[in-house]
Amino acid sequence: MPLGTAIHNIEITLGKGGQLARAAGAVAKLIAKEGKSATLKLPSGEVRLISKNCSATVGQVGNVGVNQKSLGRAGSKRWLGKRPVVRGVVMNPVDHPHGGGEGRAPIGRKKPTTPWGYPALGKRTANASSNMGSNEANLVISKAEVNKEFIAGQLKNRVSFRKAMKKAIELTEQADTKGIQVQIAGRIDGKEIARVEWIREGRVPLQTIRAKIDYCSYTVRTIYGALEPAWITSRQIEAGRRAMTRNARRGGKIWVRIFPDKPVTVRPAETRMGSGKGSPEYWVAVVKPGRILYEMDNSGARELMCIRIIGASNRRYAHIGDVIVAVIKDAVPNMPLERSEVVRAVIVRTCKELKRDNGMIIRYDDNAAVVIDQEGNPKGTRVFGAIARELRQFNFTKIVSLAPEVL
16 A cells, blocks of 8 residues: 555554554554554554554545534434433432532532442443443553564564664654654663663653643563563572571571672773772682582582682682682582581683673573682592683683583
8 A cells, every 4th residue: 555545444463453543434544564563644644553454444534524423302312212211410319429510519519429439420441332441541551551562572572672662752753753762771781780771852841730641651571581670589488598508507608699789890901999880791710608519520519608808808709719718518328528528629611701801792501610629620520511721720620621612
């Protein structure tokens, strides 16, 4: 169909049949086509996106003057087969709650109702018999909701959030809108730290009471999860604490990490004193006291719990290559190492991302450590799984030689 075509009986879902512009005298207008969608201007003035594959009928629905017909005289409704209706405001106060009083007395209720409790004196909604309890606002889709569905669909298809926001603004400006503001908040593009991004075009008078502003919000569920901030309840924290306590039977502190929040900044070249002043460069792989580490050699230990970091008592976080003091929480029977024994170990991999000097980011499946002696040699004769190549810089060459894979 060419742009500007008058259509009616429009499908919303392909193959479901016409659902829009079906009333007497209704007509919609095709104003734009782009990609797989077409933009329509409905009789109510709403602008809506419809798939190009949906069908519609060209022209306007007949019987345009159905609401302009005058019955003429009393009793004409009987000729049409309709029972006459007496308004409640002209009845006696005994016969109807709206009756009585001198002149047009106000109705002393929150909203006008019939003697049976149903809403009265208001505009009827479409198909009111099948939409009990709804009002007219719920049956009309606003422009903000159209943009909401469009942006949500773009984010689910992994389109850049800036491109989706700018495209929504372009489609809204075609409908002669004075201004629009689009805001996206949460873990945008799956980033670990939530942020807020917004774009404004035109005039958006949010402080003016009489300004007609359409507003809508929506939660998008993508492959990264829900792009919105979430509340962590005490029940969820308690469930995590109990799960960790089963493995950590020794007394001490247990930390439940809700969200990674330890950034590492680099001091700019022009700064002479102090630590990092710029934006976060990367996020460190942290191992706190109380973190369960899975031992990966054949010395007999299965699980370790970090107690402290050797040589860094003022630091709460351990990285790959750090030597820690740990307690064995689970061990293989009939082996040299037993449960509850305090040992030394070196961290060889972490499940938190590690950014290297060349810009490459590597992440392992779990946290692991290798038990060592006082000289730094492994107590076992075999190492399972991949380890980080950064161990060569810390002179753990023997552990690197025992590993089947070094990444």
